[in-house]
Amino acid sequence: RVRLRLPSNAHSFQFEELAKYIDSHEEEYVEILRDWVAVESVSTDVQKRPDVERMMEMTAEKLKNMQGKVELVDVGQQELPDGTTIPLPKVVTAQFGSDSSKRTVCIYGHVDVQPASKEDGWATEPYNLTDLNGNLYGRGASDNKAPVLAWIHTVEAYQKLGIELPVNVKFIIEGMEETGSDGLEAMVKVQKDSFFADVDYIVISDCGWLSRRPALTYGTRGNCYFHAAVEGPKEDLHSGVHGGTVIEPMTDLIGILNTMISPSGQILIPGICEAVSPMTEKERATYESIEFDMEDYRQNIGVERLMHSNKVELLAHRWRQPTVSIHGIEGAFSDPGSKTVIPARVIAKFSIRQVPDMDPKEVEKQVKEHLEAAFAKRGTPNKLKVTMVLGAKPWLADPQHLLYEAGKAAVKTVFNVEPDLVREGGTIPIARTFQEVVDKPIIMLPIGGFDDGLHSQNEKMSRYNYIEGTKLFAAYLHEVSQMKD
Template identity: 70%
Template sequence: MMNSITLVCLLLCTGVSSFRFEELTQYVNSHEEEFIETLRQWIAVESDSSDVTKRPDLHRMMDMTAEKLRLVGGSVEMVDVGTQALPNGSSLALPKVVTARFGEDPSKRTVCVYGHVDVQPAKKEDGWATDPYELTDIDGNLYGRGASDNKAPVLAWIHTVEVYKALNIDLPVNVKFIIEGMEETGSNGLDDMIVAQKDSFFSDVDYIIISDCVWLSRRPALTYGTRGNCYFFAEVEGPKKDLHSGVYGGTVMEPMTDLISILGADLLRQLKTLHISSETHGNTCFSPSWLHQVDLLAHRWRHPTVSIHGIEGAFSSPGTKTVIPAKVIAKFSIRQVPNMDPAVVEKQVTDYLHSVFAKRKSPNKLNITMVIGAKPWLADPKHPLYEAGKAAVKRVFAVEPDLIREGGTIPIARTFQDVTGKSIIMLPIGGFDDGLHSQNEKISRYNYMEGTKLFIAYLHEVSQIKKY
């Protein structure tokens, strides 16, 4: 008959009793309001990385992130990644990247969690039902800019470590964090930092986890691919100043007319018309005329697309203004898929637009600039990281996860893969209807809390991956 000591030893070796999942998740349940209050404090910081006037807020957001990690017991560093060159020739300090370490046990796996705490621009007058920088709880949804992208997922990972620490339960793996503040504008400075720390910070990392994406439906998902993104400015400059349209209209080549011409049907004709088919997405995100019925996911995951985002310099305020703008700048992007090289795309787009512009024989000047050139990323969904993800999802949600790609872009994923050589998984907790980059962005209480439990379970499952 097996004695009690042998039984305990066997249970510990097989991991049956060593993972106190119910105890860990009960702590999450009992601290829900505390976790939400922390998110409320983070949402209140206008950490818009695209607005240089908000740079002090962004620095404060990085300080808050570092302080939270210190409070949880991490060994924290704030890494200087240099300055940002501004269009007027001046420079501005980039927000420091926050790194943290929890545990240095060489017998354990080491995972590195990446996230960002900068956000897209948001104003209530853009169509928000609530103040975008005041977390608002409506019917179990937590509304605020950055709630889903990416502040709540970052906090959920920090809460995961916090829960283990609070209950004096050893983390099943060593955990590192790398949190940046410039993701929404291209992760300025982070690529160089990763290269510089390849043989130091990343030397003992086994796997990298990114939770900067969302589910495809109401079913949890594991993401194994993202599209890249080439973002362009097309500037047409004409008269030295704005002109009266009544006096000069019809007598000058207008920059706006030139710009519309080169960005019109000729550019978009190369893409198939898109139409919506999914009832779920049609009711939440899109106009019913966008995506083909059969090709919904192919268009979202596997095909390149062109989107025109706006024209700077044009009159867009309420009322009327009869003026010919002296300079206008179009902003558009092309989503990349595997085997597309941003450098090649930059040349192709630049050459094409200049050729179209030349045919107009306009006296105005055209300048094309690619400001973001992010490569696509693709992983192997059969990797043990994904098997661990499936096990964690089944433990928390009692379902099999969807294996999906993401139509958006996470620029740093490809850099992690190419520079460090580490395996990567994207483990989302955001909902398909969270409205990332849009008005009324939110994350549900359910996804925030159950997502934290998913991360708790995932660390355990990763610890079970055999070392080779």
Template identity: 30%
Template sequence: MTTETNTALAAALAHLRQNRDRHLRELDEFLRIESVSADPTKTGEVRHAAQWIMLELATIGFEQVALHETRGHPIVTAAWLHAGPDRPTVLVYCHYDVQPPDPLAEWVRPPFDPRHEDGRIYARGVGDDKGQIFIHLKAAEAWMASAGRLPVNLRIFFEGDEEVGSEAADEFIGEHPELLAADLCVVSDTGMQDDEGTPAITYGLRGIAYFEVRVSGPFQDLHSGGYGGAIANPARVLVEMLAGLQDEHGRITIPGFYDKVRPLTDADRAASAAVPFDEEEFREQTGVPQLWSGEEGYTYAERISARPTLDINGIWGGYSGEGAKTIIPAWAAAKFSARLVPDQDFHEIERLVVDHLRRIAPPEVKVDVRIIHGGAPALTPLDHPAVAVAARALEAAFGKAPVFLRSGGSIPVVAALRAHVGLSSVLVGFASPNGNFHAPNEWMPIANLSGGMEAVVHLWGELGEMTADQLGRR
């Protein structure tokens, strides 16, 4: 690193430390916006979050700050392209929408009223993913405020549909490649390795295929005494169909489901084994009596990241009130989703699942299957030049070398950017691995926020020392 860069970097880091209290207040303001993308009544709040970001971007000094209408929620783009044509251009991707906050009763404090306690911030979206957007905003602010410039050309691509499947973002990528043109995408929507400050680079993501199935029988609920035995119970049919989708070890029984699954290589298995995985700690985090043995022949770490899985996300139908209602319910429904791995094609999996459910639907009921959303799995080659740079930046900020992970989660745009724009992504994320992402009392350590900002400041500094060609401009 040149002395000039070093001096500028030190000034940017100093700016972060001097403005820390203000930053936390601003983050609380951002977290109060109820940007729940799945909830149609929150459409205005989701837009409000996009507008809040736009004002931040403009204030920091980004140009071409734009809100793009989509068939979903708005997409925000911006750019600062004055680092020089030979410098790398980096696209930053995050999402500003959040998961629904229910069950509300289980939150210690309301989900959109941030609580600072024991070095943590509790709020819906603080880890997934508004806190990470904020890290990027403040890292850019630090460079711009202290040096008047960024070391790299930076483009911004923030979406508001990630928690509902990123379909609008997927379309946007196909339609606006010019706004996303870059040498590398940096994605911050993942976590660190632990809460002891060990950073992580995620190099694999699972894809997803999400479904809703509804089994309908009679016009209306029927008396189970008068009809039980001669009318197929839709709830029974549903549980039979769902139970039949997996064997007792969780292995998915849908014909063709595993056909395209890329077998784990020895290198994959060695990388997975190298990451510390404390079974007892994992169990305690979740509170289950015992971990699930699951698919045979794979470790826990492999099963939650590198193998496909299927989970029922919700089920409902009939009477759930107090006491007894002796009915055959008119219908019962469930949401379920499969996590996919390379090289499973989510469109193909959707077809297989729908065909299978239609095939096994008994004639006494009507079975409707809806595809809710899908996303492709992704892998970043570990020898991509940006991976080493990101590792140095993380080590500089956190004082520890990062581990390399495959995540069990899904970020649909990563595969779409690869497919449509040819972009490689490096996933550098700062959430806590235990941070209740899709659960009540989501939280993030304040140390991750400040460490994350410093790591991104370092990352732009490190990447700015490279030429675009060195980074592998296509």
């Protein structure tokens, strides 16, 4: 499966040996991924906090067993909506090597996951890693447990073969990424001059390829996540007994949600689209050159028609345009079957992806003003409260940087192709923080497949991407050591 070539600029680099080692440990890598997926480390659900804590401990344990210098860093408390606080999961840091003559690469990853349950429509048990036709199905398999393990296995492979690490490797692994990396930003600020003092580059592998071709990622969207609560009667009411006597909170909520997006998907909140930086001609040219099969994508997600009919527009709306998604409504009847209730308090959850030059603070103001005006216009006696629970900025890097050249070389070594240079529609909140606080170049080096189903039912990581991805990381460490800057 692996195409063996000598890396472009290496003399003594023992890639073949590393690749063989990685291939021969595939089943061991799958088994540890199974152990990790089995932990329901859902960070958005405080009930699952003990699982997240356990996941952090397992991660630290693994790194300690490899003789890393490991710490479980206390990053403080999380404030819950009811005003109480609970401890945030600890952040795991680790260090392998401190040779000042070498560059130091810091690998970021996370081991918390999005919620999942069989009832959502999974074909398999989401926390029981299931191997089907070379795909490993399970919540968190691709986002982000296998990539974190691939990095760990990379260091382990060097160690086990007695090959000296070409760079110092640091890890920073968190357990709150899916809620917006609570506590991590403060921790990065605090450790700016300690843990991060000798870090030269930051590598993040928390995204996926665009197609079957490997990719390097130079931008992510941010995200502003809102809760809009409409409150009416003091308790739920029988819709027969009381229907017709009250303005129902659901009617109001649906009315104001409907003012945000046009039927064709345009954002109708004033100021949002105006803030987006225009596409340059150079950017358009880059987009045009990207390998992306619209029909393949359409079939993969299974819609009858995409929102945009040409590739550049579609990719632009995935990567460099904002979107509003309404995720659901809390407090109303959401089970199968029927219930004749007037819900008393309903909370819509929606989010707006952020791109340059949007500013979450501005977006918060725009959304609140827009929804409050729409609500006021209805003349309802109910009450509206809009809260922005997360405001993560977008991140954008320079794809001309040497880090990306190193990425291209590593991709060439392992896959013998040129990678796509892409952006990512999703949000990795900490990327922007690294950029602003640590102020060192960042690359996103994904190994996830384009069809991994992140945050969705039937999330998976293919054995191919997991194993070849580990080789890619092994090659990348070497390439970084060889950069001529």
